[in-house]
Amino acid sequence: MTTTADYERMLREAALRVTRPRVAVLSAVHENAHADTDSIIGLVRQGLPKVSHQAVYDVLRALTVAGLVRRIQPMGSVARYEARVGDNHHHVVCRSCGEIHDVDCSVGAAPCLTASDTHGFVIDEAEVIYWGFCASCAPESAEEPH
Amino acid sequence: MTTTADYERMLREAALRVTRPRVAVLSAVHENAHADTDSIIGLVRQGLPKVSHQAVYDVLRALTVAGLVRRIQPMGSVARYEARVGDNHHHVVCRSCGEIHDVDCSVGAAPCLTASDTHGFVIDEAEVIYWGFCASCAPESAEEPH
DNA sequence: ATCCTGACTTGATTAGTTCAAGAAAATGCG
DNA sequence: CGCATTTTCTTGAACTAATCAAGTCAGGAT
Numbered sequence: 001m002t003t004t005a006d007y008e009r010m011l012r013e014a015a016l017r018v019t020r021p022r023v024a025v026l027s028a029v030h031e032n033a034h035a036d037t038d039s040i041i042g043l044v045r046q047g048l049p050k051v052s053h054q055a056v057y058d059v060l061r062a063l064t065v066a067g068l069v070r071r072i073q074p075m076g077s078v079a080r081y082e083a084r085v086g087d088n089h090h091h092v093v094c095r096s097c098g099e100i101h102d103v104d105c106s107v108g109a110a111p112c113l114t115a116s117d118t119h120g121f122v123i124d125e126a127e128v129i130y131w132g133f134c135a136s137c138a139p140e141s142a143e144e145p146h
Numbered sequence: 147m148t149t150t151a152d153y154e155r156m157l158r159e160a161a162l163r164v165t166r167p168r169v170a171v172l173s174a175v176h177e178n179a180h181a182d183t184d185s186i187i188g189l190v191r192q193g194l195p196k197v198s199h200q201a202v203y204d205v206l207r208a209l210t211v212a213g214l215v216r217r218i219q220p221m222g223s224v225a226r227y228e229a230r231v232g233d234n235h236h237h238v239v240c241r242s243c244g245e246i247h248d249v250d251c252s253v254g255a256a257p258c259l260t261a262s263d264t265h266g267f268v269i270d271e272a273e274v275i276y277w278g279f280c281a282s283c284a285p286e287s288a289e290e291p292h
Numbered sequence: 293a294t295c296c297t298g299a300c301t302t303g304a305t306t307a308g309t310t311c312a313a314g315a316a317a318a319t320g321c322g
Numbered sequence: 323c324g325c326a327t328t329t330t331c332t333t334g335a336a337c338t339a340a341t342c343a344a345g346t347c348a349g350g351a352t
């Protein structure tokens with residue numbers, strides 16, 4: 001289990017000041033994968049009722065810049081954050097309810113990181129989003145071709 | 147070259163009424179890949195100065211639903227539209243200037259469409275976004291590790 | 293040509309996020 | 323430990339992209 005002290009250490013190692021809003025946000029993101037900003041605000045306020053929404057926005061940005069959390073934003077969705085960073089995993093998103101789950105890269109390490117024609121771009125990351133319907137939202141006749 | 151008559155036919159084949167705003171939007175998306183809504187409004191108004199922004203929003207949604215255009219929205223960016231539909235191509239996005247280019251799927255047909263663990267999801271599409279820096283934005287020392 | 297339905301215009305409204313100025317708190321130093 | 327410096331947080335407003343609603347207008351069928 002991750003304790004408050006662990007979060008404080010993570011912040012310190014990232015050269016960020018340790019404040020209660022930051023610990024609370026970091027904790028919320030760790031314990032609630034793929035939470036959107038609004039949920040995070042709610043979670044943080046369970047422990048610290050007085051934090052402003054900008055504090056949360058600021059903290060999320062600081063944590064994102066520091067690499068402690070990762071911001072994901074499938075289209076049609078608001079910004080969401082997750083604590084798994086640096087392991088090149090991807091996401092499966094439900095078209096209906098927006099639910100997100102992690103999936104590891106299918107073909108090994110990072111095979112998708114080779115585009116056929118990069119147009120002169122220096123590519124550093126390949127983001128994969130699998131779109132579909134989750135178990136609850138999939139119609140029973142999902143496997144029918146039409 | 148694609149003419150107005152072609153766009154009208156495309157609309158008719160999609161069971162959409164042929165209106166000048168629709169032709170103008172369809173034309174704008176075809177001639178300006180990855181344009182955002184605001185640019186499209188500007189382009190449309192070059193020919194039809196009086197179209198409202200809602201008309202453009204409405205038309206873009208109708209065209210998207212009809213499958214004539216595709217909506218893409220890398221995170222941090224507003225909605226963009228492109229006319230290449232149904233060929234499973236992906237995108238490379240510049241982290242700095244937001245420029246977008248098409249890339250064909252690297253490993254053949256649609257290999258990325260196999261996630262390792264689908265969490266019970268019925269997946270119908272794998273969207274790949276390659277992140278990096280375009281030729282203009284890439285620093286000279288881009289290949290240096292640090 | 294006329295009617296009916298769907299599309300467009302106008303204007304207001306929302307949600308999500310950001311900006312700005314001042315107050316508060318965290319770190320470093322004496 | 324207490325103070326100074328610097329960053330962070332609070333308060334409140336503003337901004338942007340997008341949507342909603344009501345009424346007018348135009349495309350396509352009869």
